[in-house]
Amino acid sequence: MDKGTSDKTVDTLTQDEAASELMRLSAVLQAANLAYHTDDDPEIDDATYDRLKRRNIEIEARFPDLMREDSPSKMVGAAPAEGFSKVTHAVAMLSLSNAFDQEDVSEFDQRIRKYLGFDANTPLAYTAEPKIDGLSLSLRYEEGRLVQAATRGDGAVGENVTANALTIDDVPTQITGAPEVLEVRGEVYMSHADFEALNARQTAAGAKPFANPRNAAAGSLRQLDSKITKSRPLKFFAYAWGALSEPLADTQMAAIDRLKELGFSTNPLTELCDGPNDLLSHYAKIEERRATLGYDIDGVVYKVNDLALQNRLGFRSTTPRWAIAHKFAAELAWTWLEGIDIQVGRTGALSPVARLKPVTVGGVVVSNATLHNEDYIKGFDSKGGQIRQGKDIRVGDFVQVYRAGDVIPKVADVDLSRRPSDSQEFVFPDTCPECGSDALREPGDAVRRCTGGLICPAQAVEKLKHFVARGAFDIDGLGAKQVEQFYADGWIAEPADIFTLRDRFGSGMQQLKNREGWGDKSATKLFDAIDDKRRIPLDRLLFALGIRHVGDAASSLIALHYGTWDALIKAMDDAVDQTGAAWDDLIGVDGVGAVMAGSLISAFAQPRERASITRLVDALEVQPVKRADTSGSPVAGKTVVFTGTLEKMTRAEAKARAERMGAKVAGSVSAKTDILVAGPGAGSKAKKAAALGVDILDEDGWLDMIAGA
Ligand code: IVH
Secondary structure (H helix, E strand, O other): OOOOOOOOOHHHOOHHHHHHHHHHHHHHHHHHHHHHHHOOOOOOOHHHHHHHHHHHHHHHHHOHHHOOOOOHHHOOOOOOOOOOOEEEOOOOOOOOOEEOOHHHHHHHHHHHHHHHOOOOOOOOOEEEEEEEOOEEEEEEEEOOEEEEEEEOOOOOEEEEOHHHHOOOOOOOOEOOOOOOEEEEEEEEEOOHHHHHHHHHHHHHOOOOOOOOHHHHHHHHHOOOOHHHHHHOOOEEEEEEEEEEOOOOOOEHHHHHHHHHHOOOOOOOOOEEEOOHHHHHHHHHHHHHHHHHOOOOEEEEEEEEOEHHHHHHHOEOOOOEOOEEEEEOOOEEEEEEEEEEEEEEOOOOEEEEEEEEEEEEEOOEEEEEEEOOOHHHHHOEOOOOOEOHHHOOOOOOOEEEEEEOOOOOOEEEEEOHHHOOOOOOOOOOOOEOOOOOOEEEOOOOOOOOEEOOHHHOHHHHHHHHHHHHOOOOOOOOOOOHHHHHHHHHOOOOOOHHHHOOHHHHHOOOOHHHHHOOOOOHHHHHHHHHHHHHOOEEEHHHHHHHOOOOOOOHHHHHHHHHHHOOHHHHHHHHHHOOOOOHHHHHHHHOOOOOOHHHHHHHHHHHHOHHHHHHHHHHHHOOEEEOOOOOOOOOOOOOOOEEEEEOOOOOOOHHHHHHHHHHOOOEEEOOOOOOOOEEEEOOOOOHHHHHHHHHOOEEEOHHHHHHHHOOO
16 A cells, blocks of 8 residues: 655645645555554554654644644544544435336436427437445545545445555556546445355354345445455445546546546446437346346446536436436245234334244345335225235235335235134234324324324334434434433433433443443543534434424425524414415425425424423524525526526526526516516516516526526
């Protein structure tokens, strides 16, 4: 491995050289730290370690602004890193939306054509390539050197696994002829042969074997000791990119070829296709070869080939519009249903779970499957239609189980010929199995819910687990297991209690220390991690509250709309009657419907829940939402209306682009309108705008106005 320094003396380094050297030093020293603490054979000797650390300090002294978040000088002494440092992705790592059948694929093509304003005859090429079942990795190269490797994490922030990525043969440490900054993205995976061999070694050593190659790859990449990663044969396919100082090519296909030329492994089954029919035949070809590829794939990914079009299409909140994953059909197996348990979720939903005689489905041992709700067990869907030809599910049945990708296994069918003669219809409970409260089913709700609220221990614990989960407060060292323990021990009953733990335990922390696995140090560390999260962005806080129907994406949109906690609370109070301006404003937020709005409002209106939220927020510093930086945008804050025919872009595209630049797009002209973009055929709106003295632009005028911003 490169030792991370150049031969230049510190006083002759340019700013760029210094930045890139600091990055390398951080990776090298972090790797050395890990190696030092986890095995007896450190990779670099003490003298070199000290020299590199000194050099790092000297460079930082000359360029204080370049001091990195993960700077080695911030590492406390030589304390072992107990986790990976965090990396904020320069360009978010997104996921893909899914297609499950031919119709979904043709709709994907039609959606794109509509967005771009292409008719059915306009040529539109796609690439098709296997969807590798591994985990994604982003590799950052600067001036041809690998300076950082990061996992996807939550898409915005991942883990710094540079030391581990350096052990993967398919990951070049040095490349030539690349753009100055190049982030290569792809999938880390393990071949079937390597997986079998690893599991044989695990078993021989008395360790638990991995359930499948993907878990083995993820477990291996996320080792704190890079020596262990090195002993695990990981592979890498490059298929995408993040930040770039200059474009790689004009098309997806050419960009992949370029990555190949630069020395990355790219998938040989990547092909250029003319349209949906061509995509489907390549899908069939890949599916046919699936069993003999030697590594797991779970579908085929289609991407618009022309990168300029990809750019126009852009992204929804978490997925690109220009790509889709066409998944393979689920894998199936038959087994016995040994029991039906009822679990109580965070919103009180009673969920039936099938306890199965363990069976292998697509390489994974399955012993539980979801049964959704009581109608599903009876053989009906939510609209009263039959499923499984109306066959009910009973304990003792022989059932067919399926798994698709990562999803929870499901029960697809029942073999009535093997049903025991004394079997009984399943009776769904009408009281909560956890707290005994009534479990009611409201009209229109497929789910029966416990009415116990926070007195129901299951609901309280599930709410707390959600609160600390990834995407919510994500507190280091406080996961589902700890929350269960703390709840059972009576230390936390609601989220606010998490933030008083340190005070309540004082310096003695006797109780916590009496618990296995907790010492002064670990308790202090936990309390520090909790304090770290007192400053929390509004969208995360809202999501963490776990309000029914208010998920991740909705939380972001709502937070963006209201901006601050105070504004949000005021709006919720004003909208409590579900009529009037505040209510209209709420349901006018993109993605918020009446059901979600009702749920949101009642969460804040119920006195007990409100008091609990207030106690929590009093312990926090809620960060207003950072809006995208549109300060350079000439249309930021302006209200724009589009009318008439647009010729260079579709309405949807125009709206998305205007919003991205900080403008608000309205449907009708009013005194609040700043700009009317009028294409041919504009009628009454143009007249009204003229009467109100609103700026009127044609499409070209609008494009000129936003050009370059
Ligand atoms: S493209 C912006 N191509 O699938 C789109 N992803 O379900 C970036 N994956 O997070 C993804 N094989 O980890 C792409 N050939 C492929 C892929 C692939 C596997 C993974 C990737 C992504 C996930 C989305």
